Amino acid sequence: MRFRATLDGDDRSARRAPYVRADLRQATVRGADMSTMDDLRERTRGQIFTEGDEGYDEARRVHNAMHDKRPQVVVRCENAGDVMAAVDYARTNQLDLAVRGGAHSVPGFGTVEGGVVIDLSGMRNVRVNPVSRTARAGGGATWGDFNAATHAFGLATTGGIISTTGVGGLTLGGGIGYLARGLGLSCDNLISADVVTADGRFLIASEKDNEDLFWALRGGGGNFGVVTALEFRLAPVSTIYGGPMLFEMSDATAVLSGFRELIKDAPEQLGGFPAFQIAPPLPFIPEDRHGEVFTFIVGCWAGDPDQGEAQISKYREFAPVVAEHVGPMPYPALNSAFDGLVPPGLQHYWKANFVTELTDEAIKAHLRHAPALPAVNSTVHIYPINGACHRVTPDGTAFAYRDANFATVIAGMWPDPAQNEAGVEWVRSYYDDLSPLSEAGGYINFMADDDQGRIRDNYKQNYDRLVEVKRKYDPGNLFHLNQNIAP
Template sequence: MGNPSIDRLRERVRGPVVTPGSDAYDRARTVRNAMIDKRPAAVVHCADTGDVRAVVDFARDTGVDLAVRGGGHSVPGFGTCDGGVVADLSAMRTVRVDPAARTALAEGGATWGDFDAATHAFGLATTGGIISTTGVGGLTLGGGIGYLSRGLGLSCDNLVSADVVTADGDLVVASGKEHDDLFWALRGGGGNFGVVTSFRFRLAPLTDVYGGLMLYEPDDAVTVLRAYREAISAAPDRLGAFPAFQIAPPLPFIPEDRHGDLFIAVVACWAGPPGEGERALRPFRDAAPVVAEHVGPMPYPAMNSLFDALTPPGLQHYWKAAFATELTDEAIAAHVAHAPGLPAVNSTVHIYPIDGACHRVAPDATAFAYRDASFAAVIAGMWPDATANEANVAWVRDYFDAIAPHSQEGGYVNFMAGDDQSRIRANYRGNYDRLVEVKRAYDPGNLFHLNQNIRPEGVSHP
């Protein structure tokens, strides 16, 4: 027997509506984090903004949960739900570049791989993430830390405007000139305020970069982290680099007898004049003996996809995040003590620099409040075996507890776990109350609550 409400939804949309019992249902309901196993009543593969409006209207009018999925990388699995409806934007992936204006318009389902391919053809780029399969939308709405952050700012700092379907089904354009309160909130406030069906970004000239990764013995971790701390604070903004703890995958540039061993790494991306790249990376190369490396000139899209193979769909995910003003000796000691517990080659710990251009934006200029933070650490627990979940989740939590005393109160919302809702006020600091006001203006009923949720007063959801 059909569902009359779902049947009416089918009549309003152009894209496929996938429901339980369909051969395509299991694939449609699946997100990248295999720890998440939910069964929505319908998944709508939106073909255009009109479809998005129809799904929003359906969820609001029927009172069911609404999940919005772009790239599907949400670690807590916010791109799906039980018994509700999913607005899947993955068919909306067009990226249009205006080389004269140095801008690009990306639809809400585009990935950074889509974006980089389109803009690279014109010798242009903006700050993306670290994995090319990440959705443009999710990364930008949470802030957007990437290789180019120190030189160009966060992804959200390069956002010029956004087309947004609000909770009442209206389509509005948010920019510095119209709906500027919404535009402010979108730049770091997550998916709390509507469905962004397209993003317009400012671009900068960039074709090739000089970079890659260098691996050092774990016994040199303290030395490397201290050297990194000093080097990055003095480095030109065009250098993006971060330390990482990584189990060596079976790659040809790593000695075969070291595959599976733990290393401390530095991942670097020089976006300045190519001839200056080797000199820019020299402080990292001199920090300690390099066991193996894959460093050289490469197209920026190649740099932005170096780690894609380590993060395939279907892994178990549990992450924690923290901001810090300094990478103190005490924090370094905590990292060195807990990193050897990395549960799988897919897992990693990154310590991203967010100084440079990120610091030249006022903390209240966008919703992203931590403009005094110099580092964003992420403990990215990823592993293939579900039977190891309890032990590996405990490792992530213990690791986070160890660095928390040396960190700021809040963390990067894009790296938060599903059990981090209690940190939401801390994540936005003094911007939180203003975000609540914007939420009340655009989503007073909290339709968009499957996220790191900013609740309007008097409304709560599970």
């Protein structure tokens, strides 16, 4: 008999599934025998793609074209029951398991050679409760999906910089974005998460249920299970005032040092970040300057719109502005403004560090490498993570660097694989120069696939506790395709 189960609010499907408890805090299907592909198909509602199937090549692709792998099977899940089936199949057959939400993982953790891919893109629903100011997002939702739903009610939470990024992946790594100084990280606004663990159980993690798991999910990455839904706290954010400003590279020292001093004590509604970027061919940039490297500030004032111009003008005091596209706009418009620079199919290689002090020496190191950006898609961002981010204790969540003031990412991106050797070398040499001037650890969402040796540094005092949570929920390390916390 064929049956399917959902655990994402479909009561009819839940009644059809004999193994789902009425109390959905913990559904205790353990060790289900899923030896064959027929078993997997029998238990799965969503699409299954194996080699030779129509759509397989599209289903196996991820954002970073450096990773061209051929999974044994891609399971495009429609509900938590599908996820449980796919986890059971991978565990039973001792296959490597990759989990994919927005498919943006730069190290390629959303795909695997010869193993199982859990693709959550069929679970992109977002439900907003405007009374409680909360929103519940499916595990495959992107920030574009999330913002479209919440903006209708004049609400938002801290998301990323690119709207096609997955809500789940960003949040599990911490969640840095435009609103972080005022609202905290994405993970700081997480209320609960639905999780399928390595033994096939369905759990709810929150401050009241499976508290240790909830602590670990907030910054610990995908080490502990597949998150099939996330519930967030929202804040009134609708129209923001901001956008990009371009400064000459000859003024970069003044811009970065000015930003460093201003952001220490600026109102927490003032966000944004300095960056290095090749000017794309946009109408607000003088045509004869397209293709040149500039210092950028992307500003975001999320407070009283009437104060927006005065607040953003503080950035103009650093140096003469070459070009800008600044003004009032819906928050989702800023969150998606740079999507065109990061289409699927680019080659990606990134490195990252947390920075307690953006010293003059660090600024000089940036200026030794930033002028050689390999392509218009490549960039360097220096995100401020003070304000509300500092009001959470270092051990309050798994995200450990609550004393850092900036998170730096060197995001190498280019379209031509022939550039890979030179592009990777640019990122590595830049990173090597900055490392002695930065903290030992970095933001795991910006890490490369060769950064596993930094895992303890990334979590500092929280690492040993994370190992204990890993041993409890995934002792066999089924979820190892990530910045891995080994049990």
